Amino acid sequence: MTVNLGSIGIWHVRPHLDTALATEAEKLGYGALWLGGSPPADLTAVEELLDATERIAVATGIVNMWQADPVETARSYHRIEAKHPGRFLLGVGVGHREATQEYQKPYDKIVSYLDVLDAEGVPRDALVLAALGPKVLRLSAERTAGAHPYLTTPEHTRRAREILGDGALLAPEQKVVLDPDPERARASARPMVSRYLGLTNYVNNLRRLGWTEADVSDGGSDALVDQLAVHGDAATVARGVRAHLDAGADHVCVQVLPHETDPLPAYRELAEALELTG
Template identity: 65%
Template sequence: MTRPTVGEIGVWQARPAFTPKLALSLEQLGYTALWVGGSPDGDLRLVEELLDATTTLTVATGIVNIWKDDPQTVGASFNRIEAVHPGRFLLGIGAGHPEATSEFTKPYAALESYLDGLDAAGVPVESRVLAALGPKVLRLSAERSAGAHPYLTTPEHTRQAREILGAGALLAPEQKVILSQDVDHARGLARQAVQMYLGLRNYTSNWRRLGFGDDDLAGEGSDRLIDALVVYGDPATVKGRIDEHLAAGADHVNIQLLTDPGTDPLDDYRKLAEALIG
């Protein structure tokens, strides 16, 4: 089996806000992949609904939490979806956060065991990716899946990840985006989105490896950290950050658009599509 095609630019959206109507609109705007965030359930019904509503794009999970659903359940869901929509589903899995999961012990061994379960359930290596930040899991991504889906990182992390993954493995980082040239407003939105991750060890450890220190991670996060993790400005500025990821070795970048509560995001997605896709 060949790896599902994701193209260069996709959209990452938390599970509650992803609807079939939005998926169709994004496909019509030219986005080539949708990433369902927020630990989608192992029955993967939402993935199926998004695929049913569209015709060409790939739907990926970003990510199914390995502590939430067993590989047999997820594997059966994958096979059900693959039978109806062959080659259009990319299964992203990950170990989540140690602070959020009481069972979180030896996550690397748990990932290996989960991949064994997916093998037994018939999920092809080419149709799955791993949430990966550190070197060890990045290497596992290249060895036992199609590649890696890093979350909340920087172009420098993308460069380092590509060196670890080597050529051929898929590298699909997520990038948070705000279409606003009001710096104070944009940073306020960005901090709301980043705040919870400042207390999660796997993310803070990764940022420390990238050169951020105690001052950057204190409180609500330094401006330097926030500006590195979230790009804001006009569509051309956003394109500049996406191009940095691509130049650093990313195959595909999935944008997570941040907007004010209650805002219809479609107009911003349209502006971004014009700049990023043409």
């Protein structure tokens, strides 16, 4: 892969993932910014983040294949790559099937979308694919630089590395809450976690990992929420983030919760606990 992500990045959505957060993240030593929330195919938000910074990589987590035209996405990639060579990783994926009425099997949609990106000259080593299950994980290694799993655990990371083998990028997302009070932290995390527990692809993946119907019901069990949104003081959270690296990840995308608050103080505190260097 040509884009240098470092080992720890920030995954966040607009409006908080703005140029102010981008410039501070670069100073703090984070290696990449992951723009969530299904950015549109014009990718102007990516370009703004790159324009405001000097070194940090920017990735999309992810451009949604049901929503973003692949030809326009490819043209946007080439525009950005020409302006900021080697700093942009195009993350793409099908998201969740419930979000679209279009009739096409998700796997077929992924293949056809990647075919268009190939035809439009987007290099495979500048692409990463949202992947959870074994079939799409294998495809990510075959057709792109690797996988960007979302809403997962270190155990999923371990299994994903076995499927991907050596050499393919593995960049899981990890939600965190910097709060030492368990009940308060879970209350902050559960609204975000629970929205995904009504979506088939995420629930199926959690069941493959051994979580039960009780764990994925009613907003998620405490044990499940604790894994999907690691909480505690900065040192505890840092250990939870590093657990993915220990399990075989190359890079971890950290998402601070809740989104209703300014995440920058937490990212500063976590950067110190992770011993990042600006």
